[in-house]
Amino acid sequence: MAAVPASSTRFDRRRAQTRSALIKAAQDLLAEGRTGVPIQEVTERADVGIGTFYNHFDSKDQLFDAAVVDALEQLADLLDSLDSSLTDPAAHFARSFRLTGRLHRLAPQLSRVLLARGHELSTAPQGIGPRARRDILAAQAAGQFEARDLDRAMVLVTGSMIELGRVLHDRPELDGDAMTDEVTSDVLVALGMTRADADRICSTELPRLDDLTTDLLDDPARTATP
Amino acid sequence: MAAVPASSTRFDRRRAQTRSALIKAAQDLLAEGRTGVPIQEVTERADVGIGTFYNHFDSKDQLFDAAVVDALEQLADLLDSLDSSLTDPAAHFARSFRLTGRLHRLAPQLSRVLLARGHELSTAPQGIGPRARRDILAAQAAGQFEARDLDRAMVLVTGSMIELGRVLHDRPELDGDAMTDEVTSDVLVALGMTRADADRICSTELPRLDDLTTDLLDDPARTATP
16 A cells, blocks of 8 residues: 555645555456456546546556556565564575565566566665665675675566566466576575575575465455455 | 578569568668658668558568567677687677677667567577577586576576666666676676686677677668668
Protein backbone atom coordinates (compact mmCIF):
# COMPACT_ATOMS: atom_id res chain seq x y z
CA MET A 1 0.00 0.00 0.00
CA ALA A 2 1.10 3.57 -0.63
CA ALA A 3 2.04 5.25 2.63
CA VAL A 4 -0.04 8.19 3.80
CA PRO A 5 2.24 10.83 5.35
CA ALA A 6 1.03 11.94 8.77
CA SER A 7 1.78 15.61 8.11
CA SER A 8 -0.37 15.88 4.97
CA THR A 9 -3.59 17.86 4.65
CA ARG A 10 -6.97 16.15 4.67
CA PHE A 11 -7.10 16.57 0.87
CA ASP A 12 -3.69 14.92 0.47
CA ARG A 13 -4.70 12.08 2.75
CA ARG A 14 -7.91 11.40 0.88
CA ARG A 15 -6.02 11.54 -2.41
CA ALA A 16 -3.49 9.02 -1.13
CA GLN A 17 -6.27 6.78 0.18
CA THR A 18 -7.97 6.79 -3.23
CA ARG A 19 -4.71 5.95 -4.98
CA SER A 20 -4.08 3.19 -2.47
CA ALA A 21 -7.58 1.74 -3.02
CA LEU A 22 -7.05 1.72 -6.80
CA ILE A 23 -3.69 -0.02 -6.41
CA LYS A 24 -5.15 -2.62 -4.07
CA ALA A 25 -7.99 -3.31 -6.51
CA ALA A 26 -5.45 -3.69 -9.32
CA GLN A 27 -3.35 -6.07 -7.23
CA ASP A 28 -6.42 -8.20 -6.59
CA LEU A 29 -7.24 -8.26 -10.31
CA LEU A 30 -3.62 -9.17 -11.09
CA ALA A 31 -3.86 -12.00 -8.58
CA GLU A 32 -6.97 -13.25 -10.37
CA GLY A 33 -5.27 -12.86 -13.77
CA ARG A 34 -8.04 -10.47 -14.84
CA THR A 35 -6.13 -7.46 -16.20
CA GLY A 36 -8.45 -7.26 -19.22
CA VAL A 37 -11.35 -5.79 -17.24
CA PRO A 38 -12.70 -2.30 -18.06
CA ILE A 39 -11.52 0.60 -15.91
CA GLN A 40 -15.04 0.86 -14.50
CA GLU A 41 -14.67 -2.54 -12.86
CA VAL A 42 -11.43 -1.38 -11.22
CA THR A 43 -13.03 1.78 -9.86
CA GLU A 44 -16.12 -0.08 -8.62
CA ARG A 45 -13.94 -2.56 -6.81
CA ALA A 46 -11.94 0.30 -5.30
CA ASP A 47 -15.21 2.06 -4.44
CA VAL A 48 -14.20 5.32 -6.15
CA GLY A 49 -15.82 7.26 -8.99
CA ILE A 50 -14.65 6.43 -12.50
CA GLY A 51 -13.78 10.11 -13.10
CA THR A 52 -11.42 9.95 -10.14
CA PHE A 53 -9.32 7.32 -11.87
CA TYR A 54 -7.77 9.82 -14.26
CA ASN A 55 -6.71 12.10 -11.42
CA HIS A 56 -4.26 9.35 -10.50
CA PHE A 57 -3.38 7.34 -13.61
CA ASP A 58 -3.25 7.96 -17.35
CA SER A 59 -4.25 4.44 -18.27
CA LYS A 60 -5.07 1.02 -16.90
CA ASP A 61 -1.58 -0.14 -17.87
CA GLN A 62 -0.06 2.60 -15.75
CA LEU A 63 -2.21 1.53 -12.80
CA PHE A 64 -1.23 -2.12 -13.14
CA ASP A 65 2.43 -1.14 -13.37
CA ALA A 66 2.08 0.91 -10.20
CA ALA A 67 0.35 -2.03 -8.54
CA VAL A 68 3.26 -4.35 -9.25
CA VAL A 69 5.88 -1.76 -8.29
CA ASP A 70 4.00 -1.43 -5.00
CA ALA A 71 4.05 -5.23 -4.63
CA LEU A 72 7.80 -5.21 -5.32
CA GLU A 73 8.24 -2.60 -2.60
CA GLN A 74 6.36 -4.94 -0.27
CA LEU A 75 8.65 -7.74 -1.45
CA ALA A 76 11.70 -5.67 -0.54
CA ASP A 77 10.23 -5.03 2.92
CA LEU A 78 9.50 -8.73 3.25
CA LEU A 79 13.05 -9.76 2.24
CA ASP A 80 14.38 -7.35 4.85
CA SER A 81 12.00 -8.55 7.54
CA LEU A 82 13.29 -12.13 7.15
CA ASP A 83 16.75 -11.15 8.21
CA SER A 84 16.57 -10.84 11.95
CA SER A 85 18.72 -13.94 12.38
CA LEU A 86 21.09 -13.20 9.47
CA THR A 87 24.01 -10.88 10.19
CA ASP A 88 26.19 -11.99 7.25
CA PRO A 89 25.75 -9.36 4.46
CA ALA A 90 26.76 -11.65 1.57
CA ALA A 91 24.33 -14.31 2.80
CA HIS A 92 21.63 -11.63 3.03
CA PHE A 93 22.31 -10.52 -0.54
CA ALA A 94 22.37 -14.12 -1.79
CA ARG A 95 19.09 -14.99 -0.07
CA SER A 96 17.32 -11.99 -1.59
CA PHE A 97 18.67 -12.83 -5.05
CA ARG A 98 17.69 -16.50 -4.74
CA LEU A 99 14.18 -15.63 -3.52
CA THR A 100 13.66 -12.95 -6.17
CA GLY A 101 14.78 -15.40 -8.85
CA ARG A 102 12.17 -17.88 -7.66
CA LEU A 103 9.47 -15.23 -8.03
CA HIS A 104 9.77 -15.39 -11.83
CA ARG A 105 7.73 -18.56 -11.75
CA LEU A 106 5.86 -18.19 -8.46
CA ALA A 107 4.53 -14.70 -9.26
CA PRO A 108 4.51 -14.33 -13.06
CA GLN A 109 2.74 -10.95 -13.07
CA LEU A 110 5.35 -9.54 -10.75
CA SER A 111 8.07 -11.12 -12.88
CA ARG A 112 6.59 -9.53 -16.00
CA VAL A 113 7.15 -6.08 -14.47
CA LEU A 114 10.63 -7.05 -13.29
CA LEU A 115 11.54 -8.00 -16.87
CA ALA A 116 10.02 -4.90 -18.44
CA ARG A 117 11.19 -2.42 -15.83
CA GLY A 118 14.10 -4.11 -14.06
CA HIS A 119 16.60 -1.48 -15.13
CA GLU A 120 14.43 1.38 -13.86
CA LEU A 121 13.71 -0.51 -10.65
CA SER A 122 17.41 -1.11 -10.06
CA THR A 123 18.10 2.62 -10.17
CA ALA A 124 14.87 3.82 -8.49
CA PRO A 125 15.22 5.51 -5.08
CA GLN A 126 13.02 2.88 -3.36
CA GLY A 127 12.39 -0.85 -3.61
CA ILE A 128 14.65 -3.76 -4.46
CA GLY A 129 17.39 -1.75 -6.26
CA PRO A 130 18.55 0.33 -3.30
CA ARG A 131 18.31 -2.72 -1.00
CA ALA A 132 20.61 -4.65 -3.34
CA ARG A 133 23.08 -1.74 -3.36
CA ARG A 134 22.95 -1.55 0.43
CA ASP A 135 23.64 -5.28 0.78
CA ILE A 136 26.52 -5.16 -1.72
CA LEU A 137 28.10 -2.20 0.09
CA ALA A 138 27.77 -4.01 3.43
CA ALA A 139 29.38 -7.16 1.99
CA GLN A 140 32.19 -5.03 0.54
CA ALA A 141 32.70 -3.35 3.93
CA ALA A 142 32.82 -6.80 5.56
CA GLY A 143 35.50 -7.91 3.08
CA GLN A 144 33.24 -10.57 1.55
CA PHE A 145 32.96 -8.82 -1.84
CA GLU A 146 35.77 -6.98 -3.64
CA ALA A 147 35.60 -3.20 -3.17
CA ARG A 148 34.36 -1.69 -6.42
CA ASP A 149 32.04 0.75 -8.08
CA LEU A 150 28.40 -0.03 -7.26
CA ASP A 151 27.14 0.87 -10.74
CA ARG A 152 29.48 -1.69 -12.19
CA ALA A 153 28.35 -4.35 -9.72
CA MET A 154 24.69 -3.58 -10.46
CA VAL A 155 25.15 -4.23 -14.21
CA LEU A 156 25.78 -7.91 -13.48
CA VAL A 157 23.23 -8.16 -10.68
CA THR A 158 20.36 -6.49 -12.56
CA GLY A 159 21.20 -7.97 -15.95
CA SER A 160 21.48 -11.50 -14.61
CA MET A 161 18.21 -11.27 -12.67
CA ILE A 162 16.30 -10.07 -15.75
CA GLU A 163 17.84 -12.57 -18.17
CA LEU A 164 17.31 -15.36 -15.64
CA GLY A 165 13.60 -14.52 -15.70
CA ARG A 166 13.46 -14.59 -19.50
CA VAL A 167 15.15 -18.00 -19.61
CA LEU A 168 12.91 -19.46 -16.89
CA HIS A 169 9.77 -18.27 -18.70
CA ASP A 170 10.97 -19.46 -22.11
CA ARG A 171 12.05 -22.88 -20.96
CA PRO A 172 9.62 -24.43 -18.50
CA GLU A 173 11.56 -27.71 -18.64
CA LEU A 174 14.51 -26.15 -16.76
CA ASP A 175 14.82 -26.67 -13.00
CA GLY A 176 14.17 -23.06 -11.95
CA ASP A 177 15.45 -23.35 -8.40
CA ALA A 178 18.70 -24.98 -9.49
CA MET A 179 19.29 -22.47 -12.29
CA THR A 180 18.56 -19.57 -9.94
CA ASP A 181 21.02 -20.83 -7.34
CA GLU A 182 23.71 -21.42 -9.98
CA VAL A 183 23.30 -17.93 -11.40
CA THR A 184 23.38 -16.50 -7.88
CA SER A 185 26.67 -18.32 -7.29
CA ASP A 186 28.09 -16.88 -10.54
CA VAL A 187 27.06 -13.37 -9.49
CA LEU A 188 28.69 -13.83 -6.07
CA VAL A 189 31.92 -14.99 -7.73
CA ALA A 190 31.86 -11.97 -10.05
CA LEU A 191 31.43 -9.77 -6.97
CA GLY A 192 34.55 -11.28 -5.46
CA MET A 193 33.75 -14.47 -3.52
CA THR A 194 35.50 -17.77 -4.03
CA ARG A 195 33.44 -20.41 -5.84
CA ALA A 196 33.47 -22.61 -2.73
CA ASP A 197 32.05 -19.84 -0.53
CA ALA A 198 29.52 -18.83 -3.18
CA ASP A 199 28.25 -22.39 -3.66
CA ARG A 200 28.03 -22.91 0.09
CA ILE A 201 25.97 -19.73 0.56
CA CYS A 202 23.66 -20.71 -2.32
CA SER A 203 22.88 -24.14 -0.92
CA THR A 204 21.50 -22.99 2.44
CA GLU A 205 17.82 -23.55 3.13
CA LEU A 206 15.40 -20.78 2.13
CA PRO A 207 12.11 -19.64 3.67
CA ARG A 208 9.14 -21.05 1.73
CA LEU A 209 8.40 -18.34 -0.81
CA ASP A 210 5.09 -19.82 -1.94
CA ASP A 211 3.80 -19.04 1.52
CA LEU A 212 5.22 -15.54 1.45
CA THR A 213 3.91 -14.53 -1.96
CA THR A 214 0.33 -15.26 -1.01
CA ASP A 215 0.55 -12.09 1.03
CA LEU A 216 1.89 -10.13 -1.89
CA LEU A 217 0.10 -10.71 -5.10
CA ASP A 218 -1.15 -14.18 -5.76
CA ASP A 219 -3.95 -14.75 -3.29
CA PRO A 220 -7.49 -14.11 -4.58
CA ALA A 221 -8.68 -14.35 -0.96
CA ARG A 222 -7.28 -10.87 -0.44
CA THR A 223 -10.29 -9.50 -2.28
CA ALA A 224 -12.45 -10.64 0.63
CA THR A 225 -10.70 -8.27 3.05
CA PRO A 226 -10.89 -4.77 1.55
CA MET B 1 22.73 -9.09 -46.78
CA ALA B 2 20.54 -12.16 -46.79
CA ALA B 3 22.29 -15.01 -48.54
CA VAL B 4 20.83 -16.35 -51.80
CA PRO B 5 21.12 -20.16 -51.83
CA ALA B 6 22.67 -21.43 -55.06
CA SER B 7 20.27 -24.34 -55.36
CA SER B 8 17.12 -22.19 -55.32
CA THR B 9 14.78 -21.65 -58.22
CA ARG B 10 14.79 -18.42 -60.20
CA PHE B 11 11.64 -17.36 -58.31
CA ASP B 12 13.33 -18.03 -54.94
CA ARG B 13 16.44 -16.12 -56.02
CA ARG B 14 14.45 -13.11 -57.15
CA ARG B 15 12.47 -13.19 -53.91
CA ALA B 16 15.67 -13.28 -51.85
CA GLN B 17 17.14 -10.44 -53.93
CA THR B 18 14.07 -8.29 -53.31
CA ARG B 19 14.21 -8.98 -49.57
CA SER B 20 17.90 -8.17 -49.58
CA ALA B 21 17.30 -4.88 -51.42
CA LEU B 22 14.62 -3.88 -48.89
CA ILE B 23 16.94 -4.71 -46.00
CA LYS B 24 19.80 -2.75 -47.54
CA ALA B 25 17.53 0.27 -48.09
CA ALA B 26 16.39 0.03 -44.45
CA GLN B 27 20.00 -0.16 -43.25
CA ASP B 28 20.83 2.97 -45.21
CA LEU B 29 17.81 4.77 -43.72
CA LEU B 30 18.84 3.59 -40.24
CA ALA B 31 22.32 4.94 -40.88
CA GLU B 32 20.79 8.30 -41.81
CA GLY B 33 18.52 8.21 -38.74
CA ARG B 34 15.47 8.42 -41.02
CA THR B 35 13.26 5.58 -39.82
CA GLY B 36 10.16 7.83 -39.95
CA VAL B 37 9.92 7.76 -43.75
CA PRO B 38 6.85 6.26 -45.47
CA ILE B 39 7.12 2.69 -46.76
CA GLN B 40 6.96 4.08 -50.31
CA GLU B 41 10.32 5.79 -49.81
CA VAL B 42 11.82 2.49 -48.66
CA THR B 43 10.50 0.63 -51.71
CA GLU B 44 11.61 3.38 -54.12
CA ARG B 45 15.09 3.29 -52.65
CA ALA B 46 15.13 -0.51 -52.96
CA ASP B 47 13.76 -0.19 -56.51
CA VAL B 48 10.87 -2.56 -55.87
CA GLY B 49 7.10 -2.06 -56.16
CA ILE B 50 5.30 -0.93 -53.00
CA GLY B 51 2.95 -3.93 -53.24
CA THR B 52 5.98 -6.22 -53.09
CA PHE B 53 6.86 -4.91 -49.65
CA TYR B 54 4.04 -6.83 -47.96
CA ASN B 55 5.15 -10.10 -49.54
CA HIS B 56 8.20 -9.83 -47.29
CA PHE B 57 7.31 -7.80 -44.19
CA ASP B 58 4.16 -7.06 -42.20
CA SER B 59 5.26 -3.57 -41.23
CA LYS B 60 8.05 -1.05 -41.47
CA ASP B 61 9.05 -1.90 -37.89
CA GLN B 62 9.47 -5.52 -38.87
CA LEU B 63 11.69 -4.50 -41.79
CA PHE B 64 13.87 -2.28 -39.62
CA ASP B 65 14.22 -5.05 -37.07
CA ALA B 66 15.27 -7.47 -39.79
CA ALA B 67 17.74 -4.86 -41.06
CA VAL B 68 19.45 -4.61 -37.68
CA VAL B 69 19.43 -8.37 -37.12
CA ASP B 70 21.15 -8.63 -40.49
CA ALA B 71 23.68 -6.00 -39.41
CA LEU B 72 24.29 -7.98 -36.20
CA GLU B 73 24.93 -11.07 -38.30
CA GLN B 74 27.49 -9.03 -40.23
CA LEU B 75 28.94 -7.90 -36.92
CA ALA B 76 29.33 -11.52 -35.84
CA ASP B 77 31.11 -12.30 -39.11
CA LEU B 78 33.31 -9.26 -38.61
CA LEU B 79 34.23 -10.22 -35.04
CA ASP B 80 35.19 -13.65 -36.33
CA SER B 81 37.21 -12.29 -39.23
CA LEU B 82 39.39 -10.27 -36.84
CA ASP B 83 40.68 -13.34 -35.16
CA SER B 84 43.24 -14.74 -37.53
CA SER B 85 46.03 -13.83 -35.12
CA LEU B 86 44.14 -14.79 -31.95
CA THR B 87 44.21 -18.46 -30.96
CA ASP B 88 43.33 -17.93 -27.28
CA PRO B 89 39.57 -18.69 -26.91
CA ALA B 90 39.06 -16.62 -23.73
CA ALA B 91 40.79 -13.65 -25.37
CA HIS B 92 38.56 -14.12 -28.42
CA PHE B 93 35.44 -14.13 -26.25
CA ALA B 94 36.63 -11.10 -24.28
CA ARG B 95 37.42 -9.11 -27.43
CA SER B 96 33.99 -9.78 -28.91
CA PHE B 97 32.28 -8.80 -25.64
CA ARG B 98 34.37 -5.62 -25.31
CA LEU B 99 33.70 -4.62 -28.93
CA THR B 100 29.97 -5.40 -28.73
CA GLY B 101 29.74 -3.35 -25.52
CA ARG B 102 31.28 -0.38 -27.34
CA LEU B 103 28.61 -0.64 -30.04
CA HIS B 104 25.96 0.58 -27.59
CA ARG B 105 27.25 4.09 -28.09
CA LEU B 106 28.92 3.80 -31.50
CA ALA B 107 25.89 2.25 -33.23
CA PRO B 108 22.81 3.27 -31.21
CA GLN B 109 20.31 1.80 -33.68
CA LEU B 110 22.01 -1.55 -33.49
CA SER B 111 22.17 -1.23 -29.71
CA ARG B 112 18.43 -0.51 -29.60
CA VAL B 113 17.75 -3.87 -31.20
CA LEU B 114 20.26 -5.59 -28.92
CA LEU B 115 18.40 -4.21 -25.89
CA ALA B 116 14.94 -5.07 -27.19
CA ARG B 117 15.82 -8.49 -28.62
CA GLY B 118 19.01 -9.52 -26.87
CA HIS B 119 17.44 -12.57 -25.27
CA GLU B 120 16.07 -13.85 -28.58
CA LEU B 121 19.37 -13.11 -30.31
CA SER B 122 21.28 -15.02 -27.65
CA THR B 123 19.23 -18.15 -28.32
CA ALA B 124 18.81 -17.72 -32.11
CA PRO B 125 20.47 -20.31 -34.36
CA GLN B 126 22.62 -17.66 -36.10
CA GLY B 127 24.43 -14.47 -35.19
CA ILE B 128 26.17 -13.34 -32.03
CA GLY B 129 24.48 -15.81 -29.63
CA PRO B 130 25.86 -19.03 -31.13
CA ARG B 131 29.28 -17.40 -31.60
CA ALA B 132 29.37 -16.53 -27.90
CA ARG B 133 28.41 -20.11 -27.01
CA ARG B 134 31.09 -21.47 -29.33
CA ASP B 135 33.76 -19.24 -27.76
CA ILE B 136 32.71 -20.16 -24.21
CA LEU B 137 32.82 -23.88 -25.05
CA ALA B 138 36.28 -23.47 -26.58
CA ALA B 139 37.54 -21.61 -23.50
CA GLN B 140 36.06 -24.33 -21.29
CA ALA B 141 37.79 -26.99 -23.38
CA ALA B 142 41.07 -25.07 -23.07
CA GLY B 143 40.66 -24.99 -19.28
CA GLN B 144 40.39 -21.18 -19.22
CA PHE B 145 36.74 -21.17 -18.08
CA GLU B 146 35.19 -23.58 -15.57
CA ALA B 147 33.27 -26.42 -17.21
CA ARG B 148 29.58 -25.73 -16.81
CA ASP B 149 26.18 -25.62 -18.43
CA LEU B 150 26.14 -23.18 -21.36
CA ASP B 151 22.61 -21.95 -20.63
CA ARG B 152 23.75 -20.95 -17.18
CA ALA B 153 26.80 -19.13 -18.56
CA MET B 154 24.67 -17.30 -21.14
CA VAL B 155 22.39 -15.85 -18.44
CA LEU B 156 25.27 -13.74 -17.15
CA VAL B 157 26.74 -13.01 -20.58
CA THR B 158 23.46 -11.93 -22.22
CA GLY B 159 22.05 -10.19 -19.16
CA SER B 160 25.20 -8.20 -18.52
CA MET B 161 25.51 -7.11 -22.16
CA ILE B 162 21.91 -5.84 -22.25
CA GLU B 163 22.03 -4.10 -18.87
CA LEU B 164 25.40 -2.56 -19.77
CA GLY B 165 23.72 -0.99 -22.80
CA ARG B 166 20.87 0.41 -20.72
CA VAL B 167 23.29 1.97 -18.25
CA LEU B 168 25.50 3.46 -20.98
CA HIS B 169 22.48 5.02 -22.72
CA ASP B 170 20.98 6.33 -19.48
CA ARG B 171 24.17 7.85 -18.15
CA PRO B 172 26.17 9.57 -20.86
CA GLU B 173 28.58 10.90 -18.23
CA LEU B 174 29.99 7.40 -17.61
CA ASP B 175 33.22 6.34 -19.34
CA GLY B 176 31.70 3.72 -21.64
CA ASP B 177 34.94 1.99 -22.61
CA ALA B 178 36.08 1.67 -18.99
CA MET B 179 32.68 0.40 -17.81
CA THR B 180 32.53 -2.10 -20.67
CA ASP B 181 35.97 -3.49 -19.88
CA GLU B 182 35.17 -3.73 -16.15
CA VAL B 183 31.92 -5.59 -16.83
CA THR B 184 33.77 -7.88 -19.26
CA SER B 185 36.28 -8.66 -16.51
CA ASP B 186 33.44 -9.46 -14.08
CA VAL B 187 31.85 -11.80 -16.62
CA LEU B 188 35.18 -13.57 -17.20
CA VAL B 189 35.62 -14.04 -13.43
CA ALA B 190 32.09 -15.45 -13.18
CA LEU B 191 32.99 -17.86 -16.00
CA GLY B 192 35.97 -19.08 -14.00
CA MET B 193 39.04 -16.91 -14.66
CA THR B 194 41.11 -15.32 -11.92
CA ARG B 195 40.67 -11.56 -11.55
CA ALA B 196 44.30 -11.01 -12.57
CA ASP B 197 43.89 -12.96 -15.82
CA ALA B 198 40.55 -11.33 -16.55
CA ASP B 199 41.87 -7.79 -16.01
CA ARG B 200 44.91 -8.53 -18.16
CA ILE B 201 42.78 -9.85 -21.03
CA CYS B 202 40.49 -6.81 -20.79
CA SER B 203 43.31 -4.28 -21.02
CA THR B 204 44.73 -5.45 -24.36
CA GLU B 205 44.43 -3.13 -27.32
CA LEU B 206 41.33 -3.42 -29.51
CA PRO B 207 40.80 -2.85 -33.24
CA ARG B 208 39.26 0.57 -33.87
CA LEU B 209 35.53 -0.14 -33.89
CA ASP B 210 34.53 3.28 -35.23
CA ASP B 211 36.29 2.29 -38.46
CA LEU B 212 34.63 -1.11 -38.52
CA THR B 213 31.07 0.06 -37.90
CA THR B 214 31.13 2.36 -40.89
CA ASP B 215 30.89 -0.81 -42.94
CA LEU B 216 27.95 -2.03 -40.94
CA LEU B 217 25.33 0.52 -40.30
CA ASP B 218 26.50 4.06 -39.80
CA ASP B 219 27.83 5.18 -43.15
CA PRO B 220 25.40 7.13 -45.34
CA ALA B 221 27.92 6.77 -48.19
CA ARG B 222 26.74 3.17 -48.55
CA THR B 223 23.64 4.48 -50.32
CA ALA B 224 25.89 5.55 -53.20
CA THR B 225 26.93 1.95 -53.95
CA PRO B 226 23.75 -0.09 -54.50
